[in-house]
Amino acid sequence: MSYSNELTNKTLGQLLDSIALKHPDKDAIVFCDLNYKINYREFKKTTDEIAKGLLALNIKKGEHIGIFAVNCPEWVILQFAAAKIGTVLVNINPALKSHELEYILKQGDITTLFLTEFFKGQNMIDVLEDIGKNEDVRAHHGVPQLHRIITICTGNHPEYMKWNDLYKLAKSVPEEVLVERQSKLNSKDVINIQYTSGTTGFPKGAELTHFGILNNAYFCGVNMNLTDKDSICIPVPLYHCFGCVLGTLVSVNFGIKMVFPSEVFEPKKTLEAVQKEKCTALYGVPTMFIAELALDDFNKYDLSSLRTGVIAGAPCPMELMKQLIDKMHLTEITVGYGFTEASPLITQTRYNDPLEIKVGTVGKPHQNVKVKIISPETKAELPHNTPGELCAFGYNAMIGYYNMPEKTKETIDSSGWMHTGDLATMDEKDICKIVGRIKDMVIRGGENIYPAEIEEFFMTNSKVEMVQVIGIPDKKYGEQLAVVIKLKSGEKWTEEEVKEWCKGKIANFKIPYYVKFVSEFPMTANGKIQKYKLREILQQELKITV
Incomplete structure (x- = not known):
């Protein structure tokens, strides 16, 4: 398959619309645990309905809505529905407790919160209701600008709106109203805020654009050698850029099936999903792959459909990489490196790189991204194979940290270079190796x-x-x-x-x-x-x- 190195100016909504037109009957979203499967025609139709439901609530372009949820179909639908009306989706880790959730709701100026009920036995609605228990602003859970709470996948809590209420509200909004809203959007608009942190202070909300995340996802798929015949098993969380950029957006870019084994990672269900849906790509951090390989009944699963994927989040040991290739058939797996602020990938090994590149390095810079290694002290660019701070420049840079201009300047310098805080080397072939961290993360x-x-x-x-x-x-x-x-x-x-x-x-x-x-x-x-x-x-x- 031939790939383009050109950057596209589509919005997420335009991407979904074009793929639904091209591949209407192809499977789009599969949630194995829920026996849920829809094709691209249904994906677009459902997304449009939820988008119209949001419009019926008078949610504005640029307004911030939060999603505090485990992996579920509604997460994916909301990602694209929000994007279609120019609303900024704020991802919230479902593991957070009340102290942390309150901070993000307030700092992120979230007006509407979508949430599921449980995460690994933790009642997430209780976490929300723990905020502001002793305050006069109880109606808003201690967060004055929070106007709406919408529950997902639960019939409990009648005091809150429910996801299905959006379908009813959508009936009052003509199709042309959605079309008009979409026509006012620009690919350079902020569409997603993902919270990250540095060595000082509380988490910072990285503002990401359609342009940044959509193109980053496309080139990730290029480096995996994806075609429209592939399908991706995604056991990683959607709240993280691994799930909602490298997962959902890679899949839609190539018009392929995204398969979610379970609402949270379970190694057995992951391998069951690969076998049942005949996935050709698998994602994970090293500990996920280790857990899958350690299953007592690992050998009973037919993983012969697998070919490629992405391993990221931590270095991949040689022994693990050998097992991924020999036992899981991941002969073309890639290693990704980046940070949320870069939408997220900066470098990636290529599907056909030799083993020593996939183990010892994080590959070459992504297409249309420049990398340099500088002295942390003098900021001067360093020669090849000399350890220094890895900096990146390109289309994928975040707009900034939401409402944190000084913190933004610490990460993106006046010339537009992103400073990762990671120590790395780069050789004569532009292959990068992470050697440590400046940050104490x-x-x-x-x-x-x-x-x-x-x-x-x-x-x-x-x-x-x-x-x-x-x-x-x-x-x-x-x-x-x-x-x-x-x-x-x-x-x-x-x-x-x-x-x-x-x-x-x-x-x-x-x-x-x-x-x-x-x-x-x-x-x-x-x-x-x-x-x-x-x-x-x-x-x-x-x-x-x-």
């Missing part, structure tokens, strides 16, 4: 955890005088979170009490695995805490080798 099983956010949370406890959060190497998850606490004089706190205090306030994956109490922190001469020394001390005490 901890990556646990593909989930990014930001120490400063957790430290700020711990400082809300009256027992704590000082606190530091660091990552400790872990064979299973890559890293585990450790908290080092200096208590105020006379205070007492145990490891068990610390973990119990965290429960229900922050997501479970952010609760520290290791808890250590100290009377002093190692400091520099000018009073800065030396995190690297803390890490060395803990690793020695725990007898952990890197």
